[in-house]
Amino acid sequence: MFDPNSAKSIISYAKELKGYTLREKCGESIENHGYKGKGNFGQLVEKFYFGYEPNSKAEADFVEVGMELKSSPLKALKNGEIRSKERLVLNIINYLEVHKEEFDHSSFWKKNAHLLLIFYLHDKEKDLLDYLIKLVDDWKYPNRDLLIIKRDWETINQKIKDGKAHELSEGDTFYLGACTKGSTAEKSLRHQPFNEVKAKQRAYSLKQGYVNHIIANIAQEEQAVYGKILTQETIFEHLPSIEEIVISKFAPFYGKTSIEIEKHFNLELNRTAKSYFANLTKAILGIGLNKKIEEFEKADIQVKTIRLKENNLPKEDISFPNFKYEEIVELDWEESEFKHILEQKFFFVFYQFENNILTLKKVKFWNMPYSDIEEAKKVWHRTVETIEKGKIVSEITDKGIRKTYFPKKTENRISHVRPHARDKDDCYDLPVKDQLTNATEYTKHCFWLNASYVKDEIYMK
DNA sequence: GCATGATCATGC
DNA sequence: GCATGATCATGC
Numbered sequence: 001m002f003d004p005n006s007a008k009s010i011i012s013y014a015k016e017l018k019g020y021t022l023r024e025k026c027g028e029s030i031e032n033h034g035y036k037g038k039g040n041f042g043q044l045v046e047k048f049y050f051g052y053e054p055n056s057k058a059e060a061d062f063v064e065v066g067m068e069l070k071s072s073p074l075k076a077l078k079n080g081e082i083r084s085k086e087r088l089v090l091n092i093i094n095y096l097e098v099h100k101e102e103f104d105h106s107s108f109w110k111k112n113a114h115l116l117l118i119f120y121l122h123d124k125e126k127d128l129l130d131y132l133i134k135l136v137d138d139w140k141y142p143n144r145d146l147l148i149i150k151r152d153w154e155t156i157n158q159k160i161k162d163g164k165a166h167e168l169s170e171g172d173t174f175y176l177g178a179c180t181k182g183s184t185a186e187k188s189l190r191h192q193p194f195n196e197v198k199a200k201q202r203a204y205s206l207k208q209g210y211v212n213h214i215i216a217n218i219a220q221e222e223q224a225v226y227g228k229i230l231t232q233e234t235i236f237e238h239l240p241s242i243e244e245i246v247i248s249k250f251a252p253f254y255g256k257t258s259i260e261i262e263k264h265f266n267l268e269l270n271r272t273a274k275s276y277f278a279n280l281t282k283a284i285l286g287i288g289l290n291k292k293i294e295e296f297e298k299a300d301i302q303v304k305t306i307r308l309k310e311n312n313l314p315k316e317d318i319s320f321p322n323f324k325y326e327e328i329v330e331l332d333w334e335e336s337e338f339k340h341i342l343e344q345k346f347f348f349v350f351y352q353f354e355n356n357i358l359t360l361k362k363v364k365f366w367n368m369p370y371s372d373i374e375e376a377k378k379v380w381h382r383t384v385e386t387i388e389k390g391k392i393v394s395e396i397t398d399k400g401i402r403k404t405y406f407p408k409k410t411e412n413r414i415s416h417v418r419p420h421a422r423d424k425d426d427c428y429d430l431p432v433k434d435q436l437t438n439a440t441e442y443t444k445h446c447f448w449l450n451a452s453y454v455k456d457e458i459y460m461k
Numbered sequence: 462g463c464a465t466g467a468t469c470a471t472g473c
Numbered sequence: 474g475c476a477t478g479a480t481c482a483t484g485c
Contacts, residue, residue, distance in 0.1 A: 462485105463484105463485090464483100464484090464485090465482100465483090465484095466481105466482085466483085467480100467481080467482075467483100468479100468480080468481070468482095469478105469479080469480070469481085470477100470478090470479080470480095471476105471477090471478090471479100472475105472476095472477095473474100473475090473476090
């Protein structure tokens with residue numbers, strides 16, 4: 001077994017799980033565990049492997065050594081690599097108490113300073129007793145990450161102090177998020193200290209990108225694919241935020257053309273390549289062109305380069321990944337891909353056409369305000385409804401162009417649905433055939449962010 | 462000049 | 474072969 005007074009002993013006992021399933025390691029007693037619902041892989045590990053009853057106490061699970069046990073699912077990519085399937089959910093944020101706390105003595109830090117992580121390969125075809133446990137190790141935050149996590153924690157706390165707990169969103173922060181937890185119904189609403197309005201129950205969480213970073217570290221993968229924005233000097237002289245550092249790197253180039261920026265860095269980029277603007281961004285950030293931006297990956301930040309017309313309107317709407325008709329109707333809004341995207345943080349790089357030449361105007365970190373996410377939700381609901389009813393095509397013109405009932409740009413301030421495919425025969429299957437055309441598949445579509453919204457709410461503000 | 466539907470190009 | 478960012482075509 002293990003010595004509960006020794007972190008080392010607990011960790012090495014935990015590591016014996018690696019390469020096995022719970023069914024293989026826990027003996028017969030686990031066969032009739034009687035747990036239902038999700039989240040119970042962790043409970044099973046606690047009860048049947050470590051032999052203590054699952055609890056929700058304020059201290060860490062292994063109280064003598066201050067270590068918290070967390071189990072989390074992995075997914076396999078098509079190329080065989082593994083990634084975190086989701087964010088890692090930590091303790092619930094007690095709005096009524098945390099505003100009195102300092103980080104170093106906070107409920108978050110008391111419980112989660114030292115994690116013992118068990119990653120298993122999720123497989124919806126399998127019983128959870130048969131999930132393969134792939135990675136087991138402990139985790140302490142490196143200093144450079146901890147500075148960002150502290151700042152994230154402060155950001156969340158400040159919003160609670162400002163009476164805005166009901167406006168919290170995961171995109172507010174970088175590595176440590178405030179994710180919704182529990183049912184979304186009325187009963188999961190909680191009181192907050194400085195506002196009558198009730199707020200959704202939320203928990204601290206590590207962003208999916210950050211969990212991927214932990215996984216890569218545990219798996220001892222080569223870190224050479226990442227380039228850091230925060231170098232030794234930038235973190236130890238004083239404590240600027242990621243925002244401040246990034247903006248200070250871009251500001252000297254405001255008003256410069258893309259070609260001037262390219263020359264400044266002695267680059268000879270292929271100006272017609274798709275990666276052209278992404279490469280300029282990396283050059284400005286001081287990151288190798290063949291590397292990923294480590295801090296952005298860890299914070300799940302989406303970089304969007306926008307080309308504005310002379311009237312400040314983006315030349316194009318912004319597309320998101322295509323949705324599959326059969327999948328989108330199966331999930332609730334809360335679990336939807338679209339909500340997940342809108343909750344992330346974005347980094348916008350705005351260039352503007354001036355006599356057909358692109359000039360860097362400004363950069364901006366942004367995440368969608370809670371009230372706008374609620375407004376975009378209507379577009380998602382209307383889309384799902386359209387698919388479920390099989391009422392997609394509204395009319396076919398003489399020229400054979402199919403008009404649809406999908407939410408249009410004119411119907412919502414924020415978002416609309418449009419085709420995004422190689423051609424109209426590039427389709428996904430429909431769960432319900434289209435009433436007008438009897439089609440069982442339809443051209444791939446995706447959600448788009450309206451160009452007018454990007455102008456009014458992101459660029460001009 | 463914009464909204465909407467359709468399609469292209471690149472890179473992995 | 475596909476995802477993603479970018480662009481085109483038509484009609485009002």
